[in-house]
Amino acid sequence: MHPAETMELSCADAWRAVTEEDLGAWRLRAASGFTGRANSALAVGDAGVPLSEALDRVCEFAHVHDIPPVVQTVVGSATERAVEAAGWVPNTAHAAGHLVSVLTGPLGGGDDAVSFLPEPTRAWWELVAGTPEPTPAQRHVLTTGEIGHGMAGVTAGAVRAAVVGELLHISRLAVRPAHRRRGLARALMSAAGSWAARRGAARCVLQVSVDNAPALALYERLGFTEHHRYRYWVPAWKDRFL
Template sequence: MNTPETLEIACSRAWPPLVEEPLGNWRLRWADGFTGRANSALAVGDPGRPVPDALRAVCDFAHDRGIQPMVQVIRDSPNELAVVAEGWFPATRHHRGHEVVVLTKPSFHVKARPPGGSFHVKVHDEPTPGWWELTLGPGEDTPAARTVLTGGKVGYGVTTLDGVTAAVVRGALVDRWLHVGRLEVAPAFRRRGLASALMGALHAWGAEHGADQAVLQVAEGNSGALALYAGLGYAPHHRYRYWVPAPGSCEDSTS
């Protein structure tokens, strides 16, 4: 059975941080500030100590590495209720959205529409220069970002037209899951069916490598992406949120 907890662990493995330390069943993660998923504590399961003490460890870990203390916790779970009880706040300043929907696709039987025009779609074993250019946003091209995005068994989906990279996506394999991320279509090529075609190619790549289910994480406010994925057979599985300590409540106890 795919519980929210087991699926969150699989997603974390598909998006590996540079540093990860266990805190009971929780995971403390650092990747020099690149993405919330790789720079927060995954608060799933039992931290092996009272939650107030666990949150202090989260703060110390983050302060030691120069990042904002933050926890990623399944919405309405006992852990989230405990975090709220300690006075933590929703991480509303997280630029990609602090409330996230986790979508799953149980099989790869839904066919994507072919793109219009003479586009070429391929999933590469190594990222192309164009893949990097379209994948990484302003200020994101750092060694940490490149390490996270190439960690594990990854396929790099690329759609090109006349040598120009028009769309990209990342697929990572964890057990029998295909984890989908970083789908991006260049503005000049949107609304031509490229995203659907690229997702179809990525699904085929995942199936060839033993995956029979897919999972992805989308900010709740990204209505366009949610509509696209619904059309490809993805459905909501659960939600998670990011939480941060109240100002001044999480000072560095190691200083």
């Protein structure tokens, strides 16, 4: 399997949907609509059936779980070219951005201003999920696995850290507006690196929309570079999903 596809499987292991089904090497996922990654088919490797049948299975799975049919592909891959040839189109309506850069970089060192909580607090939930009372889907996706709940101060900033093998997967990095431009994002990343190193991680991976210029600039300063990109696709004939 291509290194980008292997990386995508590791990232998927760090971001588990509520319901998952394997279709060959593909992974069908649903989580009540919470995030694109947890509600799309990760189309990497061999689906084990002809592409047209695989895409039909994606649509059937989506219908059963009351979510739009969406396929996530590595940009430039043979699978992506086949999905496009089958009549699917980029999901440009996806609010978080349909084209995503996957970055890898160093773990970084610790920071005493950040603590890692054994259990997420209401303040952590409010920062990473926008609510102190998460839905069952939010709770499942954000806390399943070997997860660290990083907090800067009491309510200033938060991060979700997940370790899968030798990879630290960073997501949901958030700093309250009143506390920005004080180095808290860097501190959260550094503390997450130390937390992950103690659990066997050797490098870091994260995903950022190509349209999120401030985040891309931050991670570039921290030594991250682009590993690959992925894109979301939807069937053109289901125009109500576009």
